[in-house]
Amino acid sequence: MGMIGGGTGSFIGDVHRKAASIDGLIELVCGAFSSNSEKSIQSGKNLFLPENRCYESYEEMILKEKELPEDIRMDFVAIVTPNHMHFPPAKFALEHGFHVVCDKPVTLTLDEAIELQKVIEKSNKLFALTHNYTGNAMVKQAKAMVDNGDLGNIRKIQVQYLQGWLSTAVESTDNKQASWRVDPKRSGIGGALGDIGTHAENLVEYITGLKIKELAADLGRFGKGRILDDDGNLLLRMENGAKGTMSISQIALGEENNLAIRVYGEIGSIEWHQENPNELITRWLDKPKQIYTPNGNGLYPESSSVTRIPAGHPEGYLEAFATIYKNFATHLMALKEGRNIEKPDYPTVEDGIRGMKFIYASVESDKNNAAWVKLN
Amino acid sequence: MGMIGGGTGSFIGDVHRKAASIDGLIELVCGAFSSNSEKSIQSGKNLFLPENRCYESYEEMILKEKELPEDIRMDFVAIVTPNHMHFPPAKFALEHGFHVVCDKPVTLTLDEAIELQKVIEKSNKLFALTHNYTGNAMVKQAKAMVDNGDLGNIRKIQVQYLQGWLSTAVESTDNKQASWRVDPKRSGIGGALGDIGTHAENLVEYITGLKIKELAADLGRFGKGRILDDDGNLLLRMENGAKGTMSISQIALGEENNLAIRVYGEIGSIEWHQENPNELITRWLDKPKQIYTPNGNGLYPESSSVTRIPAGHPEGYLEAFATIYKNFATHLMALKEGRNIEKPDYPTVEDGIRGMKFIYASVESDKNNAAWVKLN
Amino acid sequence: MGMIGGGTGSFIGDVHRKAASIDGLIELVCGAFSSNSEKSIQSGKNLFLPENRCYESYEEMILKEKELPEDIRMDFVAIVTPNHMHFPPAKFALEHGFHVVCDKPVTLTLDEAIELQKVIEKSNKLFALTHNYTGNAMVKQAKAMVDNGDLGNIRKIQVQYLQGWLSTAVESTDNKQASWRVDPKRSGIGGALGDIGTHAENLVEYITGLKIKELAADLGRFGKGRILDDDGNLLLRMENGAKGTMSISQIALGEENNLAIRVYGEIGSIEWHQENPNELITRWLDKPKQIYTPNGNGLYPESSSVTRIPAGHPEGYLEAFATIYKNFATHLMALKEGRNIEKPDYPTVEDGIRGMKFIYASVESDKNNAAWVKLN
Amino acid sequence: MGMIGGGTGSFIGDVHRKAASIDGLIELVCGAFSSNSEKSIQSGKNLFLPENRCYESYEEMILKEKELPEDIRMDFVAIVTPNHMHFPPAKFALEHGFHVVCDKPVTLTLDEAIELQKVIEKSNKLFALTHNYTGNAMVKQAKAMVDNGDLGNIRKIQVQYLQGWLSTAVESTDNKQASWRVDPKRSGIGGALGDIGTHAENLVEYITGLKIKELAADLGRFGKGRILDDDGNLLLRMENGAKGTMSISQIALGEENNLAIRVYGEIGSIEWHQENPNELITRWLDKPKQIYTPNGNGLYPESSSVTRIPAGHPEGYLEAFATIYKNFATHLMALKEGRNIEKPDYPTVEDGIRGMKFIYASVESDKNNAAWVKLN
Structure with a gap:
């Protein structure tokens, strides 16, 4: 793996490195860690x-690594830069024969995302998008339960992603995480929408297997002088007729990283909280509430296969993130060995395009006083 | 106290009787418990x-009790009938000189509610509406914290009231609770909206001291053949610019009585769950999360004054309900003794009118594809 | 009901009155509320x-009430005095033909308890001991699960009753609750042992249906100058070979009323926390953890029959307490009507004797450096 | 790092590898993964x-690696074998100039542990014992709070380590984890005592900074035919006069890995649950309960310095484990670079000896009907 972005002091670069290394399948061999060459x-x-x-x-890296012998050169790049620097290196890497792992949202604009999809297809290379929460064992269990019909037809969804770290004007301090996130040039047209809303949107569609058909978004810009949304309240309508709400915020004071989802079906329902990730709460028509745990009793293989340690030994954010890398690496190794993998299990550019459509629809809806906007 | 409605087998009649009796201030002395005279x-x-x-x-009761000596006759009526039978007995009682405690929503229609307000004013009698959750000690603490500025300016609200008991067609069974609630003639134009949505609306306005300025409502009628909403997803805009979501449902399978609220201010935030009513979660800019408990450390007098037992001894639904009755009875006794009470602390017809406006605005919004509708 | 003790300002007297009144079966008709006649x-x-x-x-009350017509005079006395004043009024009431409800521990000494048992037998009157926690619907469910063999043979028990209110020298302030509890003359030979330890002991034996065979107790007297225990750490051995620990304390700083129990069987286990009384956590060999709730799915009739309101509407300390009174009143009414009740469900003097034996065994064990002492 | 034990299929070997790799400081370069050379x-x-x-x-590995150039050969060995194979390779490695990381309990016997201490001293090499739970950020916070006097003098301790995986006779199946743990030849004289009891003992002494002075242990052997304890109930007396209980079990049916501790001081108290490792509950004389979170508000640097990701992003079992490796590696690098580290922060052979004394004292106490045995 060669890394693009993620220099010393970066949050997400470090996360990617740790996540990639946990399972012993991936080694960081090179990097272009900053646009500042010295750094x-x-x-x-x-x-x-x-x-x-x-x-x-990154150009130098890609060109030079390409010249190295196959058993030495990097297999893929991991792109961990701010949003505006996703598309250029991704395209460059793919066109020079490297697979890509990229942080979300997939690109700066929807157009870029659509173009990227074409580039990927043409390149015949792998592309993974790190919607890391889908790597969690309880999220896998929730998805498997829906897929197996355990909940019946889905009727109602509640999803939230609440943070409070932008409650004050941290972008005026030396907080690098904040400064680019509130800047449309580097973040795109979505603020909280892109940073955390896409995770919420992806989680909904991943678990339910349903597309969001249309949404109505009432965005907030509570921080003084902010151009981009730092808060959002949304109504959702799913393709099957289910309805729901989404609440996202980076000004929900005191919230740390409160991503949570509830899905109600006709015969069962599930609830999951990212801050307590080792529990899946399920409710039933005629049974008491049941709490599933990673590697615990009664799991589908889709869930138990992604756990690393026995039940009761909590896995967290990094482990879920690592599952994306592990599944990507497993696919890559299969590819190298000429083996086929039936259904690679990691988010792709299609998820990325959905995310961009979600951002664009939300911004459009908000401009029209929260009118309904379709996502397609 | 004389009761109207609440015959043997009734849920809410029994609740009112138990709530009224806990504190030893109120005695049930008579009743007209059913429209069926034998029953x-x-x-x-x-x-x-x-x-x-x-x-x-109820007519007989009111007329005959009026003839009894003052120290024997009932002081007030408690109306615990389905919605369509709130206004007629309330009006009759008030006009014959009796105070009234009435279940919510206050009336069948908004017009009735407005007329009731006039009847009350003219009668010079007391009127309490049993938005029972506002009697909880942690709700009182939350309100006091907002009132004292501990949270700063409010920015974001999340409220939900989720039940699952109408997930199946229980109205086709002999479930009396269900049959009238899905019937517009007895329930009014709101289904879940009136039954639980008004509680959610009241809780928001009670705790924050802010009015809902406008809302956008996307209602669901998931049960086959249902005319009234059994589910609702709403966007809220408060008079001060705060935004939020409300999610209500009676088809949220497996949920029992999951009323919960989160209020985020500029410097603090609170979170309360009715199913775990003895905790108030608070979050702060620069302190760890703090959990308040009834009669525990650090409470405002508005909270500690409504608890009955030491910290760690859980009070529940009935106790919060009882606080409404207790405060009403305290007001009544003061009135009888010619004492003044500065600020009686129980919901009144004004809360009832807000609730009706909430129902009407929601239904109108829903008819217009969740367009914004003002509440005034 | 006539009350003995529980004058204005008393904690437990007020609790008894509220608990007795909730279900509308019992009316307070008279009282001797204090040894100070004016008060x-x-x-x-x-x-x-x-x-x-x-x-x-109380003597006056019992003698005078006895002279009143049967339909007017009190049916039973409720004794809510400090421990040293349990036996004299209980004996007096029973011998004059009144039934008795008495707070725990049943008497000041074990000898008194044994004598009381004889007095009761001779009187042919009812006697209830308010081990109130056994009235909780989830405790009933736990007991029913054990009784029905759902857990299999019991192997391990953990029970704790942790409070912190004696962490400082509150007995030197005007705290009346504290002053008599640290005084052997009024409390007996046990401090925390009698006040809360007997609840823990009773809960273990109630739920498991097993007697404690022997125990080893290491007591603490952490408060300066305290003669009686304010803390205890115990090993338990049950009659069937199960083992366990008990931890009780009134100096567990910050704990409010943390009574909790875990019972592990060969095929299932249960866990219950008094401060979160509306959940029963169950664990199984081959199923996920299940959470039972009052009036929720899957309960035994022994549990659902003691709930008053629908699932999700929390019942608390007072309601569990009220169940003791309700079951006592039900028994009393049956008696009056000449009906038989197969298995009256409230704690009796036998529970009281077990509690006294528990106190005595613990104190003896502690004197002998926590040597094993049998309870029989 | 060269690994001894931990071949394919091993639980703890895999844990050590993942934990060592997370922070990018340690690379697995060689191994003797099984006593079966082919495997x-x-x-x-x-x-x-x-x-x-x-x-x-392992002999071959140590001897051959020693011959390799310094920049290529392993720096240290990680010993992840069953207990009986800790001492021989540890001694061999140290005597041949390699540092050692070793799983717990440190050795098979107390004598071995004492001899190992001498070997370490003589070798002048580093030795880390993987009491992994002490690497958790909330455990660090708890320790720092005690060290800074925030809790005042400690009075009471409750610690438990509850598992249920030996509830049935899994040692008769092909469960390799179980078979050696119930075998005295490979496990030593303690069963659950060594496997999990030592963790509980270590956690108590680590957080409180107090030594266990003496204990009374009532051990259980519930599994048919088991020679070693699979359950234990203990009384603890600390060197400062604090008292407490310890409950350990591998037959606590349904429990996964429920290590938990409560420490009560004169002015504050803490509570931590390994299965919910990202919360530290604290209680206070005159403030509401406060919940600390990793990287959240109000932490001591000893805690915040061991977190890897922002607040709200859960770290789990592997991350705490990794902190032991990270601190060991940091010490090792300092040593190599001739820098001094004031107070290396990882468990050492002294912790190992305490653990062995704990096992021996417990077994002796149990043989004498739970008589008190001193730990020194």
């Missing part, structure tokens, strides 16, 4: 990389 | 009432 | 009792 | 190790 190289050294694999730019 | 009298006997205080109709 | 009478007036039913002493 | 080599290949670094025995 890039220093970051690589801090990570114990040999100096000749610390590159000054 | 009414048998119900009274089952409650150990003397036969001459078991009446065949 | 007694004032307390009765505060409770709206007619002056001629406010007595100066 | 050892195949396991190494499965881990993508070059064949010449897959050794047939």
Whole structure:
């Protein structure tokens, strides 16, 4: 793996590195960690990389790695830059024969996302989008229960992603995470929408297997001077007639990373909280509430197969993230060995396009006083 | 207290009786428990009432009690009938000089509610509406924290009231609770809206001290053949610019009585769950999360004054309900003794009118594809 | 009901009155609320009792009530005094033909308890001991599950009753609850042992249906100058070979009323927390964890029959307490009507004797450096 | 790092590898993964190790690695074998100049542990014992709070480590984890005592900074034919006069990995649950309960410094485990670079000796009907 972005001090770069390394399948071998070439190289050294694999730019990295022998050169790039720098390196890498893992939202604009899809198809390379929460064992169980009809027809959805870290004007401090997220040039037309809303949208569609047909969005810009949304309240209508709400926020004071979902069907329902990720609450017509746990009793293989340790040994954010990398790596190895994988299990550019449509529809709805906008 | 409705087998009649009796201030002395005169009298006997205080109709009760000596006759009526039978007995009682406690929603129609307000004013009698959840000690603490500015300016609200008992067609069974609730003639134009939505609306306005300015409602009628809503997803805009979502449902399979609220301010936030009513979760800019408990450390007097037992001894649904009765009775006794009460603390017809406006605005919004409708 | 003790300002007297009144079966008709005759009478007036039913002493009350016509006089006395004043009025009431409800621990000494048992037998009157927690619907469910063999043979028990209110020297303040509890003359030889330990002991034996065979107790007296235990750590051995721990404390700083129990069998296990009383956690060999709720799915009739309101409407401390009174009143009414009740469901003097044996065994064990002492 | 034990299919070997790799400081370079030389080599290949670094025995590995150039050879060994195979390879490694990380309990016997201490001293090499739970950020916070006097003098301790996986005779199935744990030859004189009891003991002494002075242990052997304890109930007395209970079990049916601790001081108290590891519950004399979270508000640097991701992003079992490895690696790098580390923060052989004393004292106490036995 070669990394693009994620220099020393970066939050998400470090997360990607840890997630990629947990399962022992992936090794960081090179990187272009910053648009500042000096910082890039220093970051690589801090990570114990040999100096000749610390590159000054992603272009250099891709071109030089391509020249290395196959058993030495990186297999894929991991793109962990702000949103505006997803598409250019992804395209460059794919066109030069490298697979790509990319952070979300997939690109800066919807047009880029659609173009990226074409680039991927043409390249015949793999592309994974790190909607990391779908790697959680309880999310897998929830999806499997829906897929197996355990809940019956879905009627109602509640999803929320609540954070409070933008409650004050942290973008005026030296908080790098905040400064680019409130900047449309680097973030795109969505603020909280892109940063966390896409996770919520992806989780809904992943677990239920249903597309959001249309939405009505009432966005907030509570931080003084903010151009992009830092809060959103949405109504959802799913393709099967189910209805729901989505609440997202980065000004929900005191909330840390409160992503949660409830899905109600005709015969069963599920509830999951990211901050307590090792429980799946299920409710039933005629049985008491049941709490599933990773590697615990009664799980579908889709869930138990992604756990690493016995029941009662909590896995967290990094482990779910790692599952995306593991499944991607497993696909990659199969590819290299000429084996077929029936249904690779990680988010792709299609998820990315859904996410961009979600952002665009929400912004359009908000401009029209929360009128309904279709997602297609 | 004389009761109207609430015959043997009734759910809410029994709740009112238990709630009224807990604090030893109120005694059930008579009743017209059913529109069926035979059933009414048998119900009274089952409650150990003397036969001459078991009446065949509420009119009879009110007229005959009026003739009794003041120290014997009932002081007020408690109306616990289906919605369509709130206004007629309330008006009759008030016009004959009796105070009234009435279940919610206050009336069948908004017009009735407005007329009732006039009747009350003219009668110079007390009127309490049993939005029972506002009697909870943690709800009182939440309100006091907002009132004292502890949360700062409110920015975001999430409220939900989720039940699952109408997930199947229970109205086709002999479930009396269900049959009238799905019938517009007895329930009014709102289904879940009136039954539980008004509680959610009242809780929001009670805790925050803010009025809902406008709302957008997307209602569901998931049960086959249902005319009234059994599910609702709403966007809220408060008078101060705060935004939020409301989710209500009686088809949220497996949910029992999941009323919950989150209020986020600029410097603090609160979270309360009715099913775990003895905790108030608070979050802060620079302190760890704090959990308040009834009669525990750090409460405002508005909260500690409504608890009955030491911290750690859970009070529940009936106790919160009882607080409405207790505060009403305290007001009544003060009135009798010629004392003044500065700020009686129980819901009134004004809350009832807000509730009716909420129902009407929601239904209108829903008819117009969830367009915004103002509440005033 | 006539009350002995429980004057204005008393904690437990008020609890008994509220608990007795909730279900509408019992009416407070008279009382001797204090050993101070003036205070007694004032307390009765505060409770709206007619002056001629406010007595100066329990002896006066019992003798005078006896002279009243049967349909007017009290049916039973409720004794809510400190421990040293349980036996004398109980004996006096029974010998004069009144049934008795008495707070725990049943008496000041074990000898008194054994004598009381004889008095009861001879009197042919009813006697209920208010081990109130056994009235909880989830405790009933736990007991029913054990009785029905759902857990299999019991192997392990953990029980705790943790409070923190004696962490500081509150007995030196004007805290009346504290002053008598740390005084051997009024409390007996057990401090926390009698006050809360007997509840823990009773809960273990009630749920499991097993007797504690022997125990080893290491008591603490952490409060300066305290003669009686304010903390206890115990090992338990049950008659069937099960083992366990008991931890009780009134110096567990910050704990409010944390009574909790876990019972592990060969095929199932249960867990219950008094501070979250509306959940029964169950664990199974091959199923996910299941959470039962009052009036929820899957309950035994022994549990659902003691709930008052629908699932999701929390019942608390007072309601469980009220169940003891309700079952006692039901028994009493059956008796009056000449009906038989197969298995009256409330704690009796036998439970009281077990509690006293528990206290005595614990104190003896502690004196012998936590040596094993049998309970029989 | 070279690994001893932990071949394909092993639970704890895999845990050590993942934990060591998360932070990017440690690389697995070789291993002797099994006493079966063929299996050892195949396991190494499965881990993508070059064949010449897959050794047939730990002796071979240590001797051959020693011959490699310093920048290539392993820096330390990680011993992840059953208990009887801790001491021999540890001693061999240390005497041949390699640092050691070893799983707990440190050795098979107390004598071995004491001898190991001498070997370590003589070798001048580092030795870490993986009491992994002490790596958790909330455990660090708890310890820091005690160290800073926030709780005041400690009075009461409750600790439990409850599992249910030995509820049935799994040792008669092909469960390799079970078979050696119930075998005294491989496990030592303690069963659950060694496997989980030592974790509980270590956690108590780590957080409180107090030594267990003496204990009384009542052990259970509930599984048919088991020689070693599968359950234990203990009384604890700490060196400062605090008292407490410990409950450990592997037959607590349905429990997964329920390690939990409560520590009560004179002015504050803490509670932590391993299965919900991202919360530290604290209670106070005059403040509401406060819940600390990793990287959340109000933490001591000793806690915040061991977190890897922002608040609300759960870290779990592996991350706490990784902190032991990270701190060990940091110490090792400092050593290599000639820097000094003031207070290395990972468990050592001294912790190991305490654990062995705990096992021995417990077994002795149990043999004497739970008599008190000192730990020194």
